[in-house]
Amino acid sequence: MALIKTKGLVIKEQAYKEQDKILTIFTEDEGKIQCIARGVRRQKSGLLASTQIFAYAEFVYYPGKNFGVINQANLIEAFYPLRNDLTKMALAAYLLDLINNAYDFYQKSTEILKLLLHVLFYLSGGTAKNDLVLVGAFQLKLISVLGYRPGISQCMICETDAELTAFSIESNGVLCKNCKHQATGYSYKLTPDMRDLLLEFLRKSMKELKDIDASSMDVIKINDMLDHYIGHCIGKSSKAYTFYKSLLDPLSS
Numbered sequence: 001m002a003l004i005k006t007k008g009l010v011i012k013e014q015a016y017k018e019q020d021k022i023l024t025i026f027t028e029d030e031g032k033i034q035c036i037a038r039g040v041r042r043q044k045s046g047l048l049a050s051t052q053i054f055a056y057a058e059f060v061y062y063p064g065k066n067f068g069v070i071n072q073a074n075l076i077e078a079f080y081p082l083r084n085d086l087t088k089m090a091l092a093a094y095l096l097d098l099i100n101n102a103y104d105f106y107q108k109s110t111e112i113l114k115l116l117l118h119v120l121f122y123l124s125g126g127t128a129k130n131d132l133v134l135v136g137a138f139q140l141k142l143i144s145v146l147g148y149r150p151g152i153s154q155c156m157i158c159e160t161d162a163e164l165t166a167f168s169i170e171s172n173g174v175l176c177k178n179c180k181h182q183a184t185g186y187s188y189k190l191t192p193d194m195r196d197l198l199l200e201f202l203r204k205s206m207k208e209l210k211d212i213d214a215s216s217m218d219v220i221k222i223n224d225m226l227d228h229y230i231g232h233c234i235g236k237s238s239k240a241y242t243f244y245k246s247l248l249d250p251l252s253s
């Protein structure tokens, strides 16, 4: 069996047997894979740092039918500061959960991996004006790459570009004030500021978006709306988002 070498981000870890872990890794060359990391729950394991959630490393592993077996891992970035801030950690864990839900095993996207690493880098470094802007932009860019880019510039029913005041989950985009009553399913109220933000999320790079400030109320509404939309498109909702929301409002859950 030939060894495979690829860079990847650990997006999920599960304890296995006495001292092992099963890792889900979103890799550059092989897509989403699952590997067993043997003995890494011992303190003296040399692989300890590179086999934890959020670790970005160069992995060398033996491929297997269901699981690969990690042979070597060289840590590139651990994003350690994320672990010192519960809200940031919950947000970052949500992004990993989105990837886990959206991608099948062996399905890959170097574009999304790169985008995710940028967001983790800015979240971890505390360099963004508003972390939620980056999360919203990642949500929208991800669902667009997956082929479900919502319509934002004109009404999904009558195609007008005036008075677009709702975002309809089931119509896959915005609706004007006349058409919003015809849509079935759930619609979110959309203000002009919220719509402008959505357009910026699509148009701008993460590097530009980290310098954007926006009303937190607006961005929170957009995060909720996009999470709902992603769940609708990929058919799986994120438990990590529910956890993140419970931190913001402990009484609601």
Ligand SMILES: [Zn+2]
Pocket: 155, 156, 157, 158, 159, 160, 175, 176, 177, 178, 179, 180
């Ligand atoms: Zn319309």
